[in-house]
Amino acid sequence: MAVLTEEQSMLRDAAKSWVQEKSPVTAFRKMRDSGAELGYDVAAWNEMAEMGWAGVIIPEEYGGSDFGYLSLGLVLEETGRTLTASPLLASALGGASAIILGGSDAQKSAWLSKIAEGAAIATLAVDEGPHHRPDKVATTVSGGKLSGKKSFVLEGMAANVFVVSAISGGAVELYLVAADAPGVTRTKLNLADSRGAANVSFDNVAVSDADKLTGGAALLEKTLDRARAGISAEMLGAAVQAFEVTLDYLKTRVQFGQVIGSFQALQHRAAKMFTELELSRSAVEAALSAIDNDAPDVPELVSLAKAKMGDTFHLVSNEMVQMHGGIGMTDAHDAGFYLKRARAAEAAFGNQAFHRDRYARIQGY
Known part of the structure; x- marks a missing residue:
């Protein structure tokens, strides 16, 4: 796990408490059932913008905090845990990155401050x-x-x-x-x-x-790599939460007179998920830190993170449904939300096959 500064720890803790209080999975379910036209809760997004999340990577002169990509990744990880739907990934990361990296002074003045305050997406x-x-x-x-x-x-x-x-x-x-x-x-x-x-x-x-x-084309690739790293961070949060919910179930569900977590086969599968999550976290944090440091190996680290995170979230979301048994197959349980998010996030900005191929080409295989 990356060593965080005091400010980064405070940002992460603030994000964690906000999503748990204001944007739990029940809020996502309510948004889905309401058929929200935009695919997110506008009031919740406004609160996120007020907390400064939309401006984490935007320079201070345009109303942001210029806090870096690892910091924004910490926020995205927490929103991923509760499946919070918002424009944070697309706007504060993808759109803003392109303008920060390739925009003229006039373009930056026209858009970045609006993006930072959540007034424009x-x-x-x-x-x-x-x-x-x-x-x-x-x-x-x-x-x-x-x-x-x-x-x-x-x-x-x-x-x-x-x-x-x-x-x-x-x-x-x-x-x-x-x-x-x-x-x-x-x-x-x-x-x-x-x-x-x-x-x-x-x-x-x-x-x-x-x-x-x-x-x-070089700007396009740089911008996409920032979006890929960001969605990997969100996927990490969702996968960790799916694992923790499943682990709690293994510790409490009784079958054949025993807690099912006592069965060795399920213990091995849980250990496999834990190991893959730890490896994925290392890959995601390495990619975000490389972007912050403007390292030369950003492309391969980002593709490594996205491919690894895609495989891990795929595994954990499958196991979440499978280990919950019948209830995991129903819409009444949250497991299906994590499975669907996994499949959509895997495809966004390049799936595992895309990034394995890209990684191999960068490495000269």
């Missing part, structure tokens, strides 16, 4: 098919007009601005496109994990050099 619009393939870009900019379609855009219905990848002059570039710009159409998606997502189409949307971020 930014999100990445980079994928165009059913799978994460950011290098496959058919969206184009020609004659000052951007046209194309983006799929599975996280918080796509709530976003105020999209960071859109497009081919311009034969190269990949990123553009800031306001969600209310003429020619932008979004269609809500109903995902298994009940989060907010949309397909977004751009039909001859006017863009100029003032909308373009600096950095092209």
Whole structure:
């Protein structure tokens, strides 16, 4: 486990107490059952923004705390525990990262302070098919007009601005496109994990050099790596919580006159989950720390973390359902929520196969 500063420990503890008090899994269930249009509780998001979470990685001059990616990862881990749905990952991490890394002074002034206070939501619009393939870009900019379609855009219905990848002059570039710009159409998606997502189409949307971020394909990869590390942290929190709930059940459920946790086969499976979670935590924290330190090995550490975390959350969510038996199969129990979140999070920003392949290519295999 990473050695935290006093401020980071305080941030984590504050996040832990808030999610348990204000955003338990029962709140997520209530949001899902209400059919919330945006896929999250707006009042809860406003509270998160008031606590400064939306500005953790944003420079102080734009109203943030410039507290780093590991710090934001600590918050995401706690929100992951209770499956808190919010734009924190998409906006405060994905969208904000692109603007921080590649934005002009004018672009930063226009958006970062709004993102930091939760008044605006930014999100990445980079994928165009059913799978994460950011290098496959058919969206184009020609004659000052951007046209194309983006799929599975996280918080796509709530976003105020999209960071859109497009081919311009034969190269990949990123553009800031306001969600209310003429020619932008979004269609809500109903995902298994009940989060907010949309397909977004751009039909001859006017863009100029003032909308373009600096950095092209390299900026896209850097931004995606920050989003991948962030979602890995959220997955870690959800997987740890799923494991702890399952462990409590093993200690209390009596079958054949014995607590089922006394059965050696279940003990071995619990030990396997614990070991995998500890390894995953090391990988996730190494990736976030590498980003903070601007280390040269960020890409491989991020792919390692996302692939490892995907496998671990997949395992733990399966075991949670299986070890709870019949009740684990019902919607009345929370196990299904963790299983669905695991599957959606695995696919977001590249699944295990994508990141194993990327890791191998970076290492020259």
